[in-house]
Amino acid sequence: MTIDALTRPVASPERSLMAEAALDVPSLPKEAAYALLLSHAGAVLEGTPDPITAMSTMSCLLRQGFGHLWVGFYRVVEPGALLRVGPYQGSLGCLEIRFGSGVCGSAALWRKTVVVPDVSAFPGHIICDPLSRSEIVVPVFDARGELIAVLDIDSEHPAMFDDVDARCLEQLVRWFARA
Numbered sequence: 001m002t003i004d005a006l007t008r009p010v011a012s013p014e015r016s017l018m019a020e021a022a023l024d025v026p027s028l029p030k031e032a033a034y035a036l037l038l039s040h041a042g043a044v045l046e047g048t049p050d051p052i053t054a055m056s057t058m059s060c061l062l063r064q065g066f067g068h069l070w071v072g073f074y075r076v077v078e079p080g081a082l083l084r085v086g087p088y089q090g091s092l093g094c095l096e097i098r099f100g101s102g103v104c105g106s107a108a109l110w111r112k113t114v115v116v117p118d119v120s121a122f123p124g125h126i127i128c129d130p131l132s133r134s135e136i137v138v139p140v141f142d143a144r145g146e147l148i149a150v151l152d153i154d155s156e157h158p159a160m161f162d163d164v165d166a167r168c169l170e171q172l173v174r175w176f177a178r179a
C-alpha cells in the first residue's frame, strides 16, 4: 500500500480492509508519521460511533505504525477512583489501576499528559512488562470534558517520547471529544 493510498479517504465498504492494513511509518520524521497516522485514523473511523472500536483501531495503528512495545487504553470505570484495561496491543497488561497509582493513575488523577523518559525513576511505576524503559500516558476526554480513559504507550527504548508525541497523541484522542 502506498502513502497516497493511506491518506486517501475511503468509502465505507473498504473500511474493514483499511483497518487491517499496517501503517508503515518508521522511516518518516515523527511529525510526518503522526500526520499520516492521524489522517488514516480519521478515514478509518469516519462514521463510527463506538469508542471501543476507536480505541481498538488507534491501538492497532499506533503499534503497527511505530512498533512500540505496548499500546492501549485504560478506561475510567469508577470516576476519580479506578481504571480498567481496555483495548490494547502488547503483552498482558495489568487489569486495574487506581487513580494516583503508577503513570496511568497519575495521568488520570492530574488529567494531564505524563511523559516518563526513565520508568525506573518514576515513583510507583507499575511494571507490567519488564522490557518497558520509557512511556507516555495521555488523558482521554469526552465531549463534556469528562475523563473517560487514558492512552498508555510503552517503549523498550529509554526517552522515546517527547513534546511532539504529547501534542500529536492529544490531537489523536480528541476524536473521543467530537460532538
Ligand code: SME
Pocket (backbone or CB within 6 Å): 070, 093, 094, 097, 101, 102, 103, 104, 105, 124, 125, 126, 127, 128, 129, 132, 135, 152, 154
Ligand atoms: N506502566 C504503567 C502500567 C500499565 S502497563 O505498562 C501496561 C503504569 O505505571 O501506569
